[in-house]
Amino acid sequence: MSNPREEFLAGERPDDVALFLADSYVEDDRLEKFGDPVEDGTVMIVDGESGRNAFKAATDTDAMSFAKTAMQRESEINDDLTSGECPDTDEDGAHEPQFVFAFAEEQNEDVGGIYAEGAVVHAYAQCSCGTAYSDRWNVDD
Secondary structure, eight states, rough: OOOHHHHHTTOOOTTEEEEETTTTTTTOHHHHHSSSTTTEEEEEEHHHHHHHHHHHHHHOOOOOHHHHHHHSOOOBOOOSSSBBBBTTTOOOOOEEEEEEEEEOOOOOOTOHHHHHOOOEEEEEEETTTTOOEEEEEEEEO
């Protein structure tokens, strides 16, 4: 039996996108039909176009516009796509991703850098404080 989330995180689903929606951000029992319930929300792996549409419906934000904004700040997003380290974290500790949008790119030796080493996951998060940030990593790391 296949596991779409594991396949996505291994870089084996470059035509799909991953979405994490925190329970604190979206309360909808129907999400479990489309994704995997996790501790604080739901992770969905869906084909690219459907994923971008689902992201827009859930967040009222265009996925690619959000990614462009989030790329302006880099900070760690855990490879499970459900948590991260907001670059604006302070002592209150109330910084948790409300949602994460991610896609994987296949290995591309012509581009060089981490892309030459293997597939790369690009992830973009929106923190509960309002800060958007991004991360990327080689799936082999």
